[in-house]
Amino acid sequence: MRWVSLRGDCIEGRVPWGYRRPMTDAETLRSALLGWYDANARDLPWRQAPTPYNVLLSEMMLQQTRVDTALPYFHRFLDRWPTLADLAGATEEQVVEQWAGLGYYRRARFLHRAAVAASDLGGLPNTVDELRKLPGIGPYTAGAIGSIAFGLVTPLVDGNVERVLSRVDDRGADPRSKDGRRELWGRATELVDPERPGDSNQALMELGALVCKPRNPNCPSCPWETLCTGQYRATELPKKAPRKKPVPIREVAAIVRGPGGWLLGRRPTGGMLAGLWEPLRVTPHDGEGTLPAAERALLEGAGLRGHANAIVGSIVHVFSHRRLTLDLVAVEATGAPTAGTYADARWTSPEDVALSSLAKKAITAADVPQTVLSFAADSDGH
Template structure:
């Protein structure tokens, strides 16, 4: 490690000793199951949003064996509202794998082999639980390193990932991996923030390339612009003798394994009369049926998609039926099923 890099590492550790007050229930935890659970929950999720979910999961499943034995529907209901439901499916698969093996893996390679665990998550668990010398690279760390060392290689390219991975591991104090990893992430979260970083009081600013050159807002660099796709969902609430038709989403798409009302998706916004003419609507509701309430429209923003949803209620005759992948459930028992957030928001209304 060069003197420049040693200075950076020492400053991060020194800052941490007097600023280690970012409270999180999993911080300084050594139980690998608790750490793993927190890291899975925090993938693509803000700390403030993830905290209550972590606490509920720990209360419901205090050990990995408890989680492994839990019914899938129960786990998905507890996860409801967090989004990125593939995480929940992978988490359950990993828990069952760990329970089958008899213990939580204690090597980086063993942790990385778990379903749903990538390089960052494996490094975090390995260093926090076992103090193994693996550097973490999350958004906070990318930002701190890119600014301090003035790196303009895009972080979403192969070259960028290699460069930052090498640098992060070169900076890592091998005997204090867990402490340092937590420190640099905290530093990025509270000092070297994405917007309005605290450069004037930052201990690193006298030597920070981005600050000295006025480039703080320009790094880290990404080469690809995020393209947001718009989708138009029309949920049909088909009511029949106090019951509602629902089904589980099984296709490899958003919200896989969650439940929904019969759905018609259109390529553009559509009013009810236009919707009635679509093949999807006619397959679900071939008979002319009046709506029983005005349609309600809601919107949900996902990372790569904006979902525009309308909810339209219909009252059906007792002899109406749908294909086998649909089921008729009492309206007052819908809370027993896991739904996407946009549907739970509708049901709350």
């Protein structure tokens, strides 16, 4: 039996009276967890056919994303590219387009690069070390593919597992700290069932998703209710140092509409939101007004001169480290666009191109009847 202090530190071998209570042994936890999983696991498509390709697809999509959101994308990807080789044969742009709306577009690019690299090897490798060498495959994804698709006895730790294991053992360490990570991966390793590694890993994640939720854990329904040492302060766990606040930034977008639709640009490769379409935008120079900045966005992004009429809205969009305030300016322009700072620019319908979430938000906010835009222009004195 191992012991922990009330702060969650492991103090094995030193057991003074009245201060410690035991951590539950791994076998007891595993057995209760697998029994619960067998009765409660959701029937998800990648569980029905846990091929290496299906697991790769689902795991890349599920990072930072809810199952309900990822499901239609999973089906659409499989319809379009039924095998790893099919996906490897697509272009990165096609994969990013298909990913549009799912967010965190780096995942789409890594998925494609991993598919190309694995396809060159003849398929996804069946060891964790080899999986880790593929682009975008970290310890979590390698653990998922290894255990679920190949039956390797190997652990994984994602946000759900961090939370569940921090609570069941009443751990005080920040899971993002070096010690915290080491402790959690160690405990996760103990909990992998040697006969059913994929199921025991999925069961841990499922428990976090369905029962041991961040804000309202349902302890009475938990298979670990009588085994869990941290439920008395569950919502305080895991203990995480506060993240830095996102840095505020401001940009200006040119909202240009004409008979051919909206004037949109496709972001160049290599940067944020690469390959996705959006209203042309720039960062204002020091002292530059909002309307001139919008005209510059048009000139630099599409090679067109236009007349900015009025600010028609403003949206806020939070990226992981930045909080963008985007001012939307109605600009009048005509003519054939040329690619400038964007990879491409054209008059088009937003339904016909892959938009980023930011672009969708901007277009929705700016999509008001032309008469309202005219009124706004008049009232602004331009």
